[in-house]
Amino acid sequence: LTTEDEDRIDPAIVEQLYDQHAADLRHFLLGVLRQPGLVDEVLQATFTKALEVGHTSREVSRRGWLFRVAFNEAMLIRRRAKVHDKSIQQLARRQSDDSETPHDRLTQGEVVGQVQLALETLPAEQQQIVKLRIYDELTFAAIAEQLGLPLGTVLTRMRLALKKLNQRLDRNL
Amino acid sequence: MRNVEMDNLIWQSFLYLSEELSESECNAFELQLESDPQAQQALVRAGQLYGTVFEVCEVSESQSASVAPVSEVSQVSTTQVSTTSRWSMLTVVAACLLAMAYFVFPGSGNSPNVAQRSGSSSLDAGELVFLWSESGTQSDDTPALATDEELADEELAVSETSSKDLLVPGWMLAAVSPGQVDIDSLPIEPSPLSIPQ
Numbered sequence: 001l002t003t004e005d006e007d008r009i010d011p012a013i014v015e016q017l018y019d020q021h022a023a024d025l026r027h028f029l030l031g032v033l034r035q036p037g038l039v040d041e042v043l044q045a046t047f048t049k050a051l052e053v054g055h056t057s058r059e060v061s062r063r064g065w066l067f068r069v070a071f072n073e074a075m076l077i078r079r080r081a082k083v084h085d086k087s088i089q090q091l092a093r094r095q096s097d098d099s100e101t102p103h104d105r106l107t108q109g110e111v112v113g114q115v116q117l118a119l120e121t122l123p124a125e126q127q128q129i130v131k132l133r134i135y136d137e138l139t140f141a142a143i144a145e146q147l148g149l150p151l152g153t154v155l156t157r158m159r160l161a162l163k164k165l166n167q168r169l170d171r172n173l
Numbered sequence: 174m175r176n177v178e179m180d181n182l183i184w185q186s187f188l189y190l191s192e193e194l195s196e197s198e199c200n201a202f203e204l205q206l207e208s209d210p211q212a213q214q215a216l217v218r219a220g221q222l223y224g225t226v227f228e229v230c231e232v233s234e235s236q237s238a239s240v241a242p243v244s245e246v247s248q249v250s251t252t253q254v255s256t257t258s259r260w261s262m263l264t265v266v267a268a269c270l271l272a273m274a275y276f277v278f279p280g281s282g283n284s285p286n287v288a289q290r291s292g293s294s295s296l297d298a299g300e301l302v303f304l305w306s307e308s309g310t311q312s313d314d315t316p317a318l319a320t321d322e323e324l325a326d327e328e329l330a331v332s333e334t335s336s337k338d339l340l341v342p343g344w345m346l347a348a349v350s351p352g353q354v355d356i357d358s359l360p361i362e363p364s365p366l367s368i369p370q
Contacts, residue, residue, distance in 0.1 A: 024213070031221030034228055061203030064189070064216075071190045071220055078227060115222075116229045133191070134223060135230035140193055162187055163180050165222055 009054035017054075018047055021063060025070050032074045034112075042077060046070040079137070111169065118168035126161040129154055182215030183222070190219055 022043065029039045049069050057065040119127060132138045132146070140158070144151040188194050189202050205212045 024217075028217045028220050031217055032224035034224050058200070058203070061200065061207060063213075064203035064206040067206070067216055067220075068190060068192075071223075074220075074224070075227075078224070078231075082231060111225060112228055112232065115225045116232070119226065119229055130226060131230055134226045135234075139191075159184050162184060162222065165226065166180070166183055166218065169218075169222060169225065 007055060009051060011051060014047055014050045014054060017050060017062060017066060021066055025066065028067060029070055029074055032071060033078065038074075038077060042070060042074045045073045049073065114168050114171070115165060118165050122161050122164060126157045129157045130161045130165075133158060179211065179215060182212050183219050186212070186216040186219035187223065189216070190223060 025043060025046065026039055029042050030036060033039060033042065046066060046069050050066065054062075054065075119130065122130070128147075129143055132143045133140065138146070140151060140154050143149075144154045147154070185194075185202055189199060194202060202212070206216060
């Protein structure tokens with residue numbers, strides 16, 4: 001995996017990875033972040049990470065690895081914003097985001113609204129698990145322990161919820 | 174069938190992004206991601222779902238945080254109500270005390286003459302009527318409320334009647350006379366009354 005330094009990946013390989021996957025990663029990050037202004041920032045952080053720890057990934061599955069790193073970086077930024085004054089930061093970001101057109105904002109608002117509706121129509125026990133897993137970042141094992149439920153039940157509820165949410169998202173895309 | 178397959182892939186992608194897959198499952202899925210466009214699409218969708226749900230939760234949280242908790246609101250209103258009612262109660266108590274003081278210590282009232290005189294039980298009807306008319310005259314000493322014309326009329330009326338006599342209707346005398354009086358037998362027209370000196 002490494003050429004010059006055993007602990008470091010060759011920057012040329014990282015450059016190649018960028019050429020191959022940057023466009024898909026942008027698309028992916030836009031979905032995760034929902035704020036175009038942050039996409040480049042997260043993309044840069046992802047490839048910086050690739051330079052630093054890319055050697056730990058397997059060459060045969062680097063695409064998946066990059067996507068997961070990008071996802072983690074994106075969620076890190078979102079969670080950091082959550083810790084600070086969320087609404088103010090979000091508003092400031094949205095206002096300063098020149099790349100986002102009013103149509104984009106409207107579409108994103110609609111998507112969020114539809115997903116919110118779908119979330120509200122889920123059974124309470126499914127809503128609870130969705131929130132605990134995605135927003136509160138608890139693992140399924142921790143959720144099962146906290147709620148006193150078998151892990152299988154928690155996974156089934158999450159899966160059903162995700163399916164319904166995906167169906168609702170499908171109608172809006 | 175295709176939807177079921179996609180749902181499975183989205184679920185797999187979700188678990189992969191959430192780092193909930195075992196190492197072997199993770200490796201297998203990463204390999205699939207290298208070549209399977211559907212898996213790649215599912216990964217994008219899973220990321221989108223994750224981000225959107227996160228945003229929905231974030232919005233709900235900030236909305237609920239921006240609204241003051243019901244308990245706080247009710248506490249504030251309860252405090253306001255209790256303060257208001259406390260002041261009302263104090264006002265009522267003060268009014269009662271003043272009224273009691275007025276009756277217990279009649280000399281401290283606004284019309285000392287009337288109070289002192291009405292305190293006597295041996296008043297006759299004529300004296301009481303005089304006191305009424307006197308207090309009425311006193312209360313009419315308010316130039317702001319009476320126009321010049323009204324004052325002139327009043328002076329004329331006073332001059333027309335005799336200086337010491339007042340015209341008092343019978344029903345008024347009956348109202349202040351002790352004992353049973355047949356009101357029907359009393360004259361409707363005012364009768365002259367001599368005012369005690």
